[in-house]
Structure formats: structure tokens, C-alpha cells
Amino acid sequence: MVLLAIILLYPVIWKLSISQMSAAFEALKTAKDLPTYLGHITEASERLQSLNREIGGLREKLGELDTIQEELEIANRRIADLQKLSEERPPEPVAAEPEEIDEVRNWEAVSEIWFEVKDIVEDRIGGIADGRIRRKYNSIPRYTYEEITPLLVRDNALTAAEAEVVNAMDRTFRSLRNRKTPVTPERVREFQGWRARVGG
Numbered sequence: 001m002v003l004l005a006i007i008l009l010y011p012v013i014w015k016l017s018i019s020q021m022s023a024a025f026e027a028l029k030t031a032k033d034l035p036t037y038l039g040h041i042t043e044a045s046e047r048l049q050s051l052n053r054e055i056g057g058l059r060e061k062l063g064e065l066d067t068i069q070e071e072l073e074i075a076n077r078r079i080a081d082l083q084k085l086s087e088e089r090p091p092e093p094v095a096a097e098p099e100e101i102d103e104v105r106n107w108e109a110v111s112e113i114w115f116e117v118k119d120i121v122e123d124r125i126g127g128i129a130d131g132r133i134r135r136k137y138n139s140i141p142r143y144t145y146e147e148i149t150p151l152l153v154r155d156n157a158l159t160a161a162e163a164e165v166v167n168a169m170d171r172t173f174r175s176l177r178n179r180k181t182p183v184t185p186e187r188v189r190e191f192q193g194w195r196a197r198v199g200g
Contacts (some may be wrong), residue, residue: 069138106183107176113191114173120200121145121166124157145170165197 125148128134133155140148149163158166169191176183 102185103183106185106188109188110173110176110183110191113188113195114169117166117169117195117198118142118145120198121148121152121158123200124152128155128157144174162198165194169194 125134125137137148137151140151142148146167149158149166152158153160153163172187172190175181176187
């Protein structure tokens, strides 16, 4: 009976043995090639780490270039502002009346206060931590700040009260540049009061 069972099951046993042996040979072959595979994986990992380091270095250089570009744009805007101011500033009076001399001094005082406030606004822009948000201001012209102040309020760089003061100073200063409106001591005091309401 046992012999009969062996005879009947022999083809199955033989087939399983062949299958198991093939699997064993494949496993041995894989084990033999494993060091080579591990070597390739290690090499690829090292290359990836090196590439990541290079990318990190490039990002740092790009960040430095962005900072330099922002500083150059700020410097160019200030130079342009100073050129406009020198072109539109009332000329120094020659043998003029005392009130004319006083008006020139008032204009200079108002200009100095306004440029100080503009520097504060630009510092607020430069202090925005997110570079993507900060860079959007580079393309906005500075002839007037009325376009910039709402954005600064939204980006939490200016308070709404400060933005209102900056806009008032901006409008008033532009109205004084045409030389038609006298720059009085009262106007200087007005600018001094506005300056006190802008932190920085």
C-alpha cells in the first residue's frame, strides 16, 4: 500500500523537487550578485547626496544674487528720487527776502522727513521674511506709494494707521514739488506730526 502511494505520488514529488531546486539556484545566483547590486545602490546614493549638496550651494548663491539685486534696485530708486528732488527743489535764493529763504529751509525740512519715512517703508519691505512676497515689491514703481501701502498692510509690514499717514505724506509732498504751494512752518509741523505716527 505504501509502495503504491509512493509510485502514484512520485511524479508530483519529483516536480516539486525540481521546482525547489530551481528556486534554490536562483536564490544562490541572486545572493552572488547582491554585493554588486549593493555597490550600485551605494554609488547612486553618494551621487544623489553630492547632487543635493550642489543644489543647496546653488540655492545659496541664488539667494545672495537676489539680495544684491534688491539692494541695487533700492539704491537706484533712491538715486532717482534724489535726482527728481534736486530738479524740482526751489533754487537757492540770491539776495532774496527772508521769507523766501525760510521757504527753502521749510522745503528741505519737509523733504528730509519724507525721505526718512520712505526709508522706513523700504526697510519694512526688506524685513519681509518670505522672499517670494518680498520680491513682488521690486517691480512696483516708487513715484507714489499709494499702490504699495495696501500690499504692506496685507503682508503685515505696515499697520492700517501707518499706511494712511504714509499716503497723506506722499500726496502732500507731491503737491509741494510743483513750487506753486508755499512750504510754510505749519506744513513742516504737519510732517513732523505725521513722522511721529510712523514707527521706525
